[in-house]
Amino acid sequence: MDTPTRILVCGGGNGAHTLAATAAAMTNVEVNVMTLYSDEAQRWRNILGRDSIVVEVFYNDGSTGKLEGKPRMITKDPAKSMEGVDAIFFVVPAFAHQQYFEAITKYIKPNTIVIGMPGQAGFEFQALKHLKDAAKLCGVISLESLPWACRILEFGRRVQVLGFKDVLGASVIPGKGKYKVSPLEFAQRIMGAKPVLKATQNYIAVNLMAKSIVHPPVLYGKWRNWDGNPLPEPPLFYQGVDDIQADMLTKVSNEVVATAKEIERQNNELDMSAVIHVLNWYRLYYSEQISDDSSLRSCMVTNSAYNGLLHPMKKVEGGYVPDFNFRYTAEDVPFGLVVMKGIAECVGMKTPTLDEVIVWAQEKLGKEYVVGSRLKGKDVGETRAPQAFGFTTINDLCSVL
Numbered sequence: 001m002d003t004p005t006r007i008l009v010c011g012g013g014n015g016a017h018t019l020a021a022t023a024a025a026m027t028n029v030e031v032n033v034m035t036l037y038s039d040e041a042q043r044w045r046n047i048l049g050r051d052s053i054v055v056e057v058f059y060n061d062g063s064t065g066k067l068e069g070k071p072r073m074i075t076k077d078p079a080k081s082m083e084g085v086d087a088i089f090f091v092v093p094a095f096a097h098q099q100y101f102e103a104i105t106k107y108i109k110p111n112t113i114v115i116g117m118p119g120q121a122g123f124e125f126q127a128l129k130h131l132k133d134a135a136k137l138c139g140v141i142s143l144e145s146l147p148w149a150c151r152i153l154e155f156g157r158r159v160q161v162l163g164f165k166d167v168l169g170a171s172v173i174p175g176k177g178k179y180k181v182s183p184l185e186f187a188q189r190i191m192g193a194k195p196v197l198k199a200t201q202n203y204i205a206v207n208l209m210a211k212s213i214v215h216p217p218v219l220y221g222k223w224r225n226w227d228g229n230p231l232p233e234p235p236l237f238y239q240g241v242d243d244i245q246a247d248m249l250t251k252v253s254n255e256v257v258a259t260a261k262e263i264e265r266q267n268n269e270l271d272m273s274a275v276i277h278v279l280n281w282y283r284l285y286y287s288e289q290i291s292d293d294s295s296l297r298s299c300m301v302t303n304s305a306y307n308g309l310l311h312p313m314k315k316v317e318g319g320y321v322p323d324f325n326f327r328y329t330a331e332d333v334p335f336g337l338v339v340m341k342g343i344a345e346c347v348g349m350k351t352p353t354l355d356e357v358i359v360w361a362q363e364k365l366g367k368e369y370v371v372g373s374r375l376k377g378k379d380v381g382e383t384r385a386p387q388a389f390g391f392t393t394i395n396d397l398c399s400v401l
Contacts, residue, residue, distance in 0.1 A: 005087075005186075006029075006030040009032070009091055010091060010092055011090070011096075015150060020033050021054070024072075025055070025067045025068060031069070032080075033071045033081070035074070047157060053158070054067075055067040055068070055069070055160070058160070078103040086112065090114070090123075091146075094119075094331055095330065097116070101130040105130045111138065112139075115143065116143060117146060118142070118144055121207045121208075121336050122384020123142040138175050139177060141171065142170065142203065143170050145211075147164065147165055165194070200274050201271035204270065206274075208272070209275055212335065215328035216358075218237065219322070219329060221242070222240075223324075233319070237306070237309050239303070239308075239309070243297060246300070250278070252337075255353055256275065259344040259347065267398060282303070286299070290303050290304075324364035325365070333361045333362070334365075338369050338383045338385045341370065341375055343397070346391065355373050367382070
């Protein structure tokens, strides 16, 4: 960076470890880390001591390397963690974003950049709600996924980067703050050369592009008629997809694409072309791993990147039963499908298949989001649907652009 800067990394998992170390390894970058989980901050400090975090890197060209970076502080204290920060990176699952926003809100100052890494659907709505009056003078970025495949080798001390994404989609609400560089350029400098951050034309498209669209329909197609008896072993998830599951996912994707087209019809200044059908997404992003791309089912079944991946299951007496509280439902429904449903309602689109999947999933989660065909259940406020933040029309959605 041209001038000294300071970032806050929120979280204590794989991504947080990696970002904290790689950013701290850069010249003139200081890193504060805040993790609110139990005693994780204290444990991390004790383990690391005076040492740096070591990052073992496997680059895409086959070469390897090593980086070392030491955070300026690792704390559970929001006031200390926010001292002098230029940007805040949320590197925690979507369900945990709320507690971090609540912790830092009163310390946020104008000209701060808030980055969801990844943001997941609805991140922008949640950020703008908590930024309040500061929102107009802050930038909000939501990345579609983590920049790398990474894992902790030794908590607090060693992480491994297994590969970098080439390109990463990002929604950007720049605000009117005065930044050292533009919000997206700032994020790019912290990320490094790869992945290249590519801004979508508007944040609404990113919310409809969320890959949380995949898991719930597949789960529904598999387990909607389950008799409750344990299975002898966990079934394959993606590579076990049958025609019914593929059809459910196809119909949900059809409704999301139709919603994007309706948004463009109602506001022709919005480019929603980035919202593509899930079949085309597989063909585009997994072209080298798929051996048969003739159908959605064949794309999933023949995708080598999915080799051996199983349904989330729990071991019980007699075998295995599905774990409906796994993130495929617990996160991908309230922070994924429900957000898409909410955007569809803002433009008057009916989504019967999306509704069907949500109604099934909400029963498994013990929640109520959809009643009939409307997003008016008692637990909508716990989701990141636009309605939970007072957005109910296309004009509301566009008011923050």
